Amino acid sequence: MAACPYHARYFNWWDPEWPKGMEGALNPDVAPRMRGVVEKCNFCFHRLQAAREKAAVRGARDIDLSDYVPACVEACPAKAITFGDLLDESSNVFRLFEDGKTFRLLENLGTAPKVYYRSEREWVRRLGEEDFAGKAERNG
Amino acid sequence: MDRHLVARGAQRAPFRRFALWIAPWAVMLVLGAYAIYLCLSKGLNQTNMDNRFAFGLWIFLDLSIIALGAGAFFTGFLVYIMKRHELRAVLSSAVVLGFICYSGAILILMVDVGQPLRAWFTFWHPNVHSMLTEVTFCITCYLTVLAIEYAPILMKNRKLKDIPAFLVFEFELHKVMPILAGVGTFLSFFHQGSLGGLYGVLQGRPFAFREGIGIWPTTFFLFIVSAVAAGPSFILLTTWLVSKISGKRLVTDNVSRLLARISGILLIVYVLLKSVDTLGWLNKTVPEFGLSGMSFFLWAPFNVWILFLEVVVFGLVPALLLLAGNKQLRVGWLVFSSFLVCCGILLNRFVMTIQTLSLPTLPFDKFMLYSPSWQEVAAFLFVVAYGVIVYSLSFRYLRLFPQEAGAIRLQGD
Amino acid sequence: MLPWVYGFSWETGQIVFLTIFYSVVGILIASCGLAAVRALRDLKSKNLDGIRWHVDFNDLGDFARTCRHVFTGDVSDRICPNGFDCRTCRFHREFAATKIAAGEATAGMAPDREMSRGLRMPLDRLYHRGHTWVRKEADGTLTVGLDEFGKRVLRNGASAELPRAGSMLTVNGKGWFLLKDGSRIRVLSPVDGKVVETGGPGSRFYLRVAPPDDRDLRHLLNGEEIRPWITREIERLQMALASEEVGIDLADGGELVEDLTMNYPDADWDGVWREIFLEP
Incomplete structure (x- = not known):
């Protein structure tokens, strides 16, 4: 947790609780983790597993790409999140990546995060770089 | 009342006075035990740590007492392997201190991991590429070594010695001590180093990140050197404290001066390495990230003064006092210098833990400070009280300072 | 942790790490096991007195462990490495040989030299560092007693707990115990042999001992050594x-x-x- 400069690791400080009657709304594919466990986004790995199983039933090795998107991508009404394989030159993410308007947070640290952001504005893109001096001034 | 348990020839305070001394620590121990119970039963939500400040007072405590406990392995190394037999005068005391430090550290770690009941996972399914795995293995093994080293001191208690089984086991264990000292040295080198390496490999935290040799960042080596430099100082300081509290002379001055000299030599090496490392980090590592080194020190209260305090006031100054003044200065000054050295190591561990996490990383982050909850402080005090009580009992009923009776009185004042 | 446990793989990092770990554990178990086995053997060997003396001797202060050759000025500073048992000491043998060659003898000293710093330490007997004396009797037995210094330190005497006749003594093993003001004081045996007769505080001697055939008393102090020793x-x-x-x-x-x-x-x-x- 201390290693992650994005603060994207979450410790379960409390046991998970949900209101009475909401048990039925729980996802049967994901076990809620108890208190004392560290979590992070795993791009809905259970969905990848389900896609693999589906492919296996079909007798194929590779999954059908349309079978696997993380829940956040599916849920976003504005379609603001795109998910895919950057190494696949025919993918949507690869096409978006090519126009040079993508950036990553703290790319200068060499942590190679797998989440890319997009902005039309250059100063926003520059914000991805860590700049202590500037930050100190802004914070007074 | 307990006269028959105290070593013959050693003068100890009446039992009533001893009980009065122990009482406040026992209260602290009980309070701490309650806090630990709360943390274990209700979880780490009892602390003031959060997702951003996942290392807090406890990690600082662990790093500090493990660094101070380095005196145990280093004294063992000097006595058994380098054959500096003068240091036998403080060896038993050092072993007891080491045992207290390491058992205290492991105890707090057990509270600090989110799921103590699953702690065995780290042994059964080790991730060998993790510095923390290495630390876990080494300190567990080393605590075993310390327990084995503590056993003979315990078995030499006046009453226990009368039991033949204890007598012969102590006698035979004593013969394998050099092997244990060697193993202890090996283990200590690695876990002291890995505790430092742990910070050095934090690629995403440029304040802590260091380049290095192979898989070991420079902090790996700096932690080793600083721990062995502070170890003898801590022994000198505790011996002096025990001597003041008990009103006894425990070691001859030449032992104190030898400890001071060893500490001084290592400290000067450390200050040198630390300076080179800091300059290298400021001028090479950080610029390669596209950052300015001094920008890390713009955040009050952690301005440049903290670096100056650590390296000069708690580093260079005591190193010079311990070395240059070794012959001329009074022992009191050497003890004071040792105190500075111990402060220095605490400050270094504090900076590595707290300052690293306080500094913002993302563009929209804020500088953060955290203050521990009462449960964290009480658990911290539990370890302190535990240490004082174990040491007091050991000092009362075991012979920790062989020079206490006899030889020292010959030397006079 | 083990090849069949989840998470294990045959990669270099794992092999190196686990090899080191198992070596450390192995060394720890082996050394403690060795100590335990030896301890059991020691318990059976009935050499407990020897071990006890060895342990005690190492706990004595340096001053108490001074070599007897320092008393006579043969060496300026030496700590006995042998538990006061000069019979196996090469250093002692060499010194004794040179002294005999030089013709130094202890015989014929004036009676007033029996007084050492106000204590009567007769020169017709040998002394042990634990404040016992040994006298060779005409019948070949040895009588053993407490020396003047030991008596004086005990203040007005003490009662004794003596071994039974027939029991065996070893050098630096326990000889007998003195009981005084609730303390049980161990007195070291100065000689090897079998107890044939017991005396006590009021008697001329504490023990009469039949030594083994190859009796060797070189470890005891005598003559010129007594006064500086006292x-x-x-x-x-x-x-x-x-x-x-x-x-x-x-x-x-x-x-x-x-x-x-x-x-x-x-x-x-x-x-x-x-x-x-x-x-x-």
């Missing part, structure tokens, strides 16, 4: 008596007064006996 022992007594607040207050060079009880009623006498009778 001088040092008085110093050691002063150290043991000195309370920490006061420091050494017996004037150096003085003689041991008859009744120490008068001068030091509050001293930690148990600790003093521990020091003088070599039982740290």
Whole structure:
């Protein structure tokens, strides 16, 4: 947790609780983790597993790409999140990546995060770089 | 009342006075035990740590007492392997201190991991590429070594010695001590180093990140050197404290001066390495990230003064006092210098833990400070009280300072 | 952790890490096991006295462990490495040989030399560092007793717990016990052999011992060594008596007064006996 400069690791400080009657709304594919466990986004790995199983039933090795998107991508009404394989030159993410308007947070640290952001504005893109001096001034 | 348990020839305070001394620590121990119970039963939500400040007072405590406990392995190394037999005068005391430090550290770690009941996972399914795995293995093994080293001191208690089984086991264990000292040295080198390496490999935290040799960042080596430099100082300081509290002379001055000299030599090496490392980090590592080194020190209260305090006031100054003044200065000054050295190591561990996490990383982050909850402080005090009580009992009923009776009185004042 | 446990793979990192770990665990178990096995063997071997003395000797202060050749000025500074058993000491053998060659002898000394710092230490007998004496009797047996210094330190005598006739003694093993003011003081045996007769505090001797055929008494002090030895022992007594607040207050060079009880009623006498009778 201390290693992650994005603060994207979450410790379960409390046991998970949900209101009475909401048990039925729980996802049967994901076990809620108890208190004392560290979590992070795993791009809905259970969905990848389900896609693999589906492919296996079909007798194929590779999954059908349309079978696997993380829940956040599916849920976003504005379609603001795109998910895919950057190494696949025919993918949507690869096409978006090519126009040079993508950036990553703290790319200068060499942590190679797998989440890319997009902005039309250059100063926003520059914000991805860590700049202590500037930050100190802004914070007074 | 307990006269028959105290070593013959050693003068100890009446039992009533001893009980009065122990009482406040026992209260602290009980309070701490309650806090630990709360943390274990209700979880780490009892602390003031959060997702951003996942290392807090406890990690600082662990790093500090493990660094101070380095005196145990280093004294063992000097006595058994380098054959500096003068240091036998403080060896038993050092072993007891080491045992207290390491058992205290492991105890707090057990509270600090989110799921103590699953702690065995780290042994059964080790991730060998993790510095923390290495630390876990080494300190567990080393605590075993310390327990084995503590056993003979315990078995030499006046009453226990009368039991033949204890007598012969102590006698035979004593013969394998050099092997244990060697193993202890090996283990200590690695876990002291890995505790430092742990910070050095934090690629995403440029304040802590260091380049290095192979898989070991420079902090790996700096932690080793600083721990062995502070170890003898801590022994000198505790011996002096025990001597003041008990009103006894425990070691001859030449032992104190030898400890001071060893500490001084290592400290000067450390200050040198630390300076080179800091300059290298400021001028090479950080610029390669596209950052300015001094920008890390713009955040009050952690301005440049903290670096100056650590390296000069708690580093260079005591190193010079311990070395240059070794012959001329009074022992009191050497003890004071040792105190500075111990402060220095605490400050270094504090900076590595707290300052690293306080500094913002993302563009929209804020500088953060955290203050521990009462449960964290009480658990911290539990370890302190535990240490004082174990040491007091050991000092009362075991012979920790062989020079206490006899030889020292010959030397006079 | 083990090849069949989840998470294990045959990669270099794992192999190196686990090899080191298992070696450390192996060494720890082996050394403790070795110590335990040896300890069991020692328990059966009945050499407990020897081990006890070995342990005690190493706990003595450097001053108490001074080599006897320092007393006579043969060497300036030496700590006995042998547990006061000169019979196996090469250093002692070499010195004894040169002395005999030089024609030094202890015989024919004036009777007044029997007085050492106010103590009567007759020269017709040999002395052990634990304050016992040994005298060769005409019938080939040895009589053993407590020396003047030991008696004086005990103040007005003590009762004794003697071994039964027929029991075996070894050098530096326990000889007998003295009981005084609730303390049980171990007196080291100065000789090897079988106890044939017991005496006691009121008697001429404590024990009469039949030595083995190859009796060897080279480890005992005699002649010229007695006086410097006693001088040092008085110093050691002063150290043991000195309370920490006061420091050494017996004037150096003085003689041991008859009744120490008068001068030091509050001293930690148990600790003093521990020091003088070599039982740290």
